[in-house]
Amino acid sequence: MVTQAKRLLLVLVAAATVLMATGCPKPATEQKPTRPSTTAGLEMETPSERPQAPVKEESAEPTAPSQTEPAAEPGQMAPTTEPAAEEKAAEKTEEDTKEKATEGAAAPEMPQTTPAAESQAQAVPQGTPFEVKVPLGLPPLPIPEDNPMTVEKIELGKMLYFDKRVSADGTVSCATCHDPKMAWAEHLPTSKGIHEQVGERNAPTVINAAYAPSQFWDGRAKTLEEQAVGPVANPIEMGHTLEGMVQSLDNIPQYQELFKKVFGTGVTAENFAKAVAAFERTILSGNSPYDRYKAGDQNALTEAQKRGLKIFEESGCADCHAPPLFSTYEFYNAGIGMNKEKPDEGRKSVTGKEEDMGAFRVPSLREVANTAPYFHDGSVATLEEAVAIMAKGGIDNPHRSAEFDTVREANITAEQQKDLVEFLKALSGEFPVIEPPQLP
Ligand code: HEC
Ligand code: HEC
Incomplete structure (x- = not known):
């Protein structure tokens, strides 16, 4: 039964791959609507796990069949969720609702990835564990538990980060807009x-993005994993579809090999995101003069910086820009x-x-x-x-946050x-400045 299902799956995958390989990679327009690009988080598992997904991806429980399938291998499926049965059931419905809810909901964990993660964890090769050396001053x-750091994964993520073939026309990589x-x-x-299309917002640095509990100026992605698939399908940024991106990388034999080595899978959008996120988690900045000062030097x-620090703390900057x-x-x-x-509506476009x-x-x-220029619109x-703008407590408008009053009144x-300004310097x-790696 199991093996049969497995075989069927394999056949489907193979068929889908062939279809995709022959199909026109020309992306976007028709696909867009079903796949609201930038909010990627929830749907990103779908294309990745099962290339044949398009058929069923709209279903609210996309994962069920194919995901239980690998579980069949003894051992791993069941265990991870231990809680008492009723609790489990309760959680389940809660998760279900969460899953159905559109993004922006403040679910702290990424519940629905679990089955996928589990089945994948199963097949995942171990890799060489990588311990991030956090620079002085950083917490x-x-x-994330389902994306442990390994040397091999980070190397793969680095290649993907610099690879322009991730974009629809091969002209833009992550590094184009987030340049080391x-x-x-x-x-x-x-x-x-x-x-050469121009977006609306300034590209933030990816330095220390690993610490942020949400990504983007409006916080619409929760994790780096969720974030990483956003630009790929953004019509202005990389203009691709996730399927198209997966396909073009899957045409490169070394990438096939590397994904196999790191994740035990072919090229998938989910594992693309995991590798890129793992790489980004190594891009940290600390050990600044401020950190050394705090550490006792x-x-x-x-002197000007010390005065600046005091003003920063006492006039309210640190309330929002908290060390x-x-x-x-x-x-x-x-x-x-x-x-x-x-x-730009900013956060309102996420919360309504x-x-x-x-x-x-x-x-x-x-x-x-x-990282000049500044602010969300650069x-x-x-x-x-x-x-100067911050010191004035921002610029008056009907929505200006009252939290700026402290600085204004200072x-x-x-x-x-x-x-x-001296203090901010x-x-x-x-932080690491990395040369583009040799690409496959
Ligand atoms: C065309 C330029 C462009 C490309 C290409 C691009 N980004 Fe971005 N990136 C941006 C802009 C602009 C934002 C801010 C968008 C927003 O907030 O709505 C952003 C936001 C981010 C953030 C959030 C940082 C934060 O502090 O919120 C991360 C992380 C990031 N990008 C990583 C990547 C990765 C990884 C890739 C490649 C897969 C990539 N970017 C490709 C322009 C780009
Ligand atoms: C009420 C919270 C709050 C306070 C208080 C505050 N800031 Fe900000 N700061 C923000 C926000 C929000 C932004 C981004 C605004 C935007 O882009 O629309 C920002 C942006 C900045 C930027 C631009 C950074 C970049 O990468 O674009 C600087 C510099 C800055 N603040 C310094 C300060 C200083 C110095 C003070 C004290 C005088 C201060 N801030 C007080 C919330 C605050």
């Missing part, structure tokens, strides 16, 4: 994707771009709440001196100007702003 690095030489960001106000900061990551990752409206004809209009995630300020060119002087530390 322990959160690593530009502190893993981009020095354009808003990003240029394939066909009194000479690590200049050690210099962000609470909450969302506020600072009034940036609100006078545009059609302002009026009070989130024009609110954006507090950016981390680590490496901020190296509208401000210099750190001095950015600090009446920060021009002199103090200079010290603040002390948040530039050490």
Whole structure:
């Protein structure tokens, strides 16, 4: 029975692969609607696990058949969920509802990946465990249980990060917009994707993104894994479909081999995301003058920087840009771009709440001196100007967050702003600058 099912699956997979290989990779337009690109999280398992998925992917329980299948191998399927039976049942329904809910819901764990993760964990080769050395000043690095760090996975993720074949026309890689030489960001106000199309938002640095409890300026992705498939299918950024991307990578024999070695699978969108995320978790910045100062080196900061630190702490900057990551990752409206004809709704586009209009995630300020231009729309060119806007408590508009009142009322002087800028420069530390690897 089991083996039969397995064989059937294999046949299906093979058939699908052939179909996909012959089918036109030309992406997007017709596929788009079923696959709301940027919110990728929930659907990303589907295409990856089962290339033949298109048939059933709309079903709310996409995973059921194919996923129970590998489980058949003794041992692994059942155990992971231990709780008492009723609890289990309760959880189940809760998870089901969660799964059906569209993204943006604040489910802290990624429940529905579990069956997939389990079945995959099963087949997953061990790999060489990789211990991230967290630089001075940073907290322990959160690593999802279902995506352990291995040397081989990180190497694969690095290749994928630099590989332009991930984009529809082969012109854009992750590194185009998050360039290691530009502190893993981009020095354009808003990003240029394939066909030179310009997006609406400034590319944030991927440095320390591993710590953020949500990704993107509006927090619409929860994890790096969820985030990584977003740009691929974004019509402006990489303009591909996940199927198209999987297919073009799967045409490269070395990638087939590497995915097999790392994940025990062919090229899948889910494992693409896992590899890229694992790589990103190595892109950290710490050991800055600020960190060395905090660790006891009194000479690590200049006098101006010490004054700036005090102002930063006492006038309310640190309420939102809280050390050690210099962000609470909450969302506020600072009034940036609100006078545009059609302002970016920011967090509101995720929650639907009026009070989130024009609110954006507090950016981390680590490496901020190296990641100009500033704010979600890249509208401000210099750190001095950015600090001046913040020091005024943002720009007035009907939605400006009241949390900015503390800084406004602190009446920060021009002199103090200079010290603040000096202090922010002390948040530039050490981060890896990586050369593009040899691609398969
Ligand atoms: C065309 C430029 C472009 C490309 C290509 C691109 N990104 Fe981005 N990236 C952006 C922009 C712009 C944002 C912010 C978008 C938003 O907030 O809505 C972003 C956001 C992110 C974030 C969230 C960071 C944070 O602090 O919220 C991460 C992580 C990231 N990208 C990684 C990647 C990876 C990995 C790839 C390759 C698979 C990639 N990007 C490809 C432009 C790009
Ligand atoms: C109420 C929370 C809050 C307070 C208080 C606050 N900020 Fe911000 N800060 C934000 C948010 C939100 C943004 C992004 C706004 C946007 O892009 O629309 C931001 C952006 C910035 C940026 C631009 C960073 C980048 O990468 O684009 C700098 C620099 C900055 N703040 C410095 C400061 C300083 C200095 C203070 C104190 C004078 C301060 N902030 C106080 C929430 C806050």
